[in-house]
Amino acid sequence: xxxxxxxxxxxxxxxxxxxxxxxxxxxxxxxxxxxxxxxxxxxxxxxxxxxxxxxxxxxxxxxxxxxxxxxxxxxxxxxxxxxxxxxxxxxxxxxxxxxxxxxxxxxxxxxxxxxxxxxxxxxxxxxxxxxxxxxxxxxxxxxxxxxxxxxxxxxxxxxxxxxxxxxxxxxxxxxxxxxxxxxxxxxxxxxxxxxxxxxxxxxxxxxxxxxxxxxxxxxxxxxxxxxxxxxxxxxxxxxxxxxxxxxxxxxxxxxxxxxxxxxxxxxxxxxxxxxxxxxxxxxxxx
Amino acid sequence: xxxxxxxxxxxxxxxxxxxxxxxxxxxxxxxxxxxxxxxxxxxxxxxxxxxxxxxxxxxxxxxxxxxxxxxxxxxxxxxxxxxxxxxxxxxxxxxxxxxxxxxxxxxxxxxxxxxxxxxxxxxxxxxxxxxxxxxxxxxxxxxxxxxxxxxxxxxxxxxxxxxxxxxxxxxxxxxxxxxxxxxxxxxxxxxxxxxxxxxxxxxxxxxxxxxxxxxxxxxxxxxxxxxxxxxxxxxxxxxxxxxxxxxxxxxxxxxxxxxxxxxxxxxxxxxxxxxxxxxxxxxxxx
Numbered sequence: 001x002x003x004x005x006x007x008x009x010x011x012x013x014x015x016x017x018x019x020x021x022x023x024x025x026x027x028x029x030x031x032x033x034x035x036x037x038x039x040x041x042x043x044x045x046x047x048x049x050x051x052x053x054x055x056x057x058x059x060x061x062x063x064x065x066x067x068x069x070x071x072x073x074x075x076x077x078x079x080x081x082x083x084x085x086x087x088x089x090x091x092x093x094x095x096x097x098x099x100x101x102x103x104x105x106x107x108x109x110x111x112x113x114x115x116x117x118x119x120x121x122x123x124x125x126x127x128x129x130x131x132x133x134x135x136x137x138x139x140x141x142x143x144x145x146x147x148x149x150x151x152x153x154x155x156x157x158x159x160x161x162x163x164x165x166x167x168x169x170x171x172x173x174x175x176x177x178x179x180x181x182x183x184x185x186x187x188x189x190x191x192x193x194x195x196x197x198x199x200x201x202x203x204x205x206x207x208x209x210x211x212x213x214x215x216x217x218x219x220x221x222x223x224x225x226x227x228x229x230x231x232x233x234x235x236x237x238x239x240x241x242x243x244x245x246x247x248x249x250x251x252x253x254x255x256x257x258x259x260x261x262x263x264x265x266x267x268x269x270x271x272x273x274x275x276x277x278x279x280x281x282x283x284x285x286x
Numbered sequence: 287x288x289x290x291x292x293x294x295x296x297x298x299x300x301x302x303x304x305x306x307x308x309x310x311x312x313x314x315x316x317x318x319x320x321x322x323x324x325x326x327x328x329x330x331x332x333x334x335x336x337x338x339x340x341x342x343x344x345x346x347x348x349x350x351x352x353x354x355x356x357x358x359x360x361x362x363x364x365x366x367x368x369x370x371x372x373x374x375x376x377x378x379x380x381x382x383x384x385x386x387x388x389x390x391x392x393x394x395x396x397x398x399x400x401x402x403x404x405x406x407x408x409x410x411x412x413x414x415x416x417x418x419x420x421x422x423x424x425x426x427x428x429x430x431x432x433x434x435x436x437x438x439x440x441x442x443x444x445x446x447x448x449x450x451x452x453x454x455x456x457x458x459x460x461x462x463x464x465x466x467x468x469x470x471x472x473x474x475x476x477x478x479x480x481x482x483x484x485x486x487x488x489x490x491x492x493x494x495x496x497x498x499x500x501x502x503x504x505x506x507x508x509x510x511x512x513x514x515x516x517x518x519x520x521x522x523x524x525x526x527x528x529x530x531x532x533x534x535x536x537x538x539x540x541x542x543x544x545x546x547x548x549x550x551x552x553x554x555x556x557x558x559x560x561x562x563x564x565x566x567x568x569x570x571x572x
Contacts, residue, residue: 105394106396164423
């Protein structure tokens, strides 16, 4: 397994692979890898001749008061995990490679980023789209993998790839959960022991939403009210949003007619956690 | 010579060429080709195994009160000109291929687009950067050619390609002029006979600026004053801007220390004409 820090070296490596008809699978990450990332990596391994993982905590997707400096990092552990799934390359670029002096270009996906996390984290998706555009141009993948846990991010990247005619496939894979239902996230490490139970309010409230939907409820406001009340009944929780949106446009829905997702962002202690459920899909939460 | 309207067909064609080690040269245009375009195409012909020309009047780079609908078009003539220089492909996409329903992604190059035409044509460079990002992803060139007549556009594209790590070369080529000095432009067709002489005020004023510079003048304000007065002495002219900028940042300069460009935008009748001169370079104007 090769570790590449240089943009130019990565591009030359990928170009040589493409010129010899190899298929490049790519999993972009911010590191501190968990089972969610590993599921993306295993799928990538099975669908590419070359599997590249990027590990880069992208500063442009963090707001000024967010957790850029405290975001968890453990490259040595990540390296071993990448090796364990048979990755070929880790792209591990320093900031000066990604955003050198006088950097000034940004990719803005408009519609789908304006709701949900786009409201509570201004500039976040601009940073995400920009770094992904850069990483795609550096790694030159045929196929890239993203988790559905970051649902709005997945929709944003799919939209950007389609709109900018990037000639690659974007695959979204199911959220991986702890046994008790908590969605895997590098930010779960911020949870204090007494907050861990409260963090379950997210996944359990999604289960409630699913039960209401399966029972025939199609009124978004009633589902949101139930979910909100449930989460608030847990200590240490502070709701950022509970919304039901069209899965394509990310716009709020009143009645659940077309495909809909319920998306949550909740602060539990100093962790800001997100989770979501696409109505009609399976959901295994105890 | 092949004419391709479909994004997917163009991508497959280019991918097949790249996989067989062909070098793709690309000249993006809005059509109504003139000798300026042809000089780019000839250079592209000599530097690529495959020469692709795109002809697309890009709506997102026109402001609401600009000349999108009246912009001159003559595909049959353009086709013959492309054939005459030995182009392999014309990419000639309809709007629905480039901006289908729900299109919502834009590329914003910040610093270098904020001055000059960025002030008088809000959103113009966003449209230019976006369509070029799309065309680069569709045509997959190794090298692309742009004219220095649109100097700020060239700087913007170079900046985008560098910032977004697009693995290709951007080449700027000298402005091609009519015998009397007028910079070639598709928009020269808007000039009425009585305005044609006034249009010469742009190139001739640049010659004056060069003479002052060659005589030792390094004060930007004095050169601008001279140029402005000269252009105003012609009927039918309305100055949009006369500015002297750093060639790298496109920021105004007071004293001509680092590399500098004098850039003009002048309305002559209903034509908005631009021209520029990089101090220290040759300039052949009668």
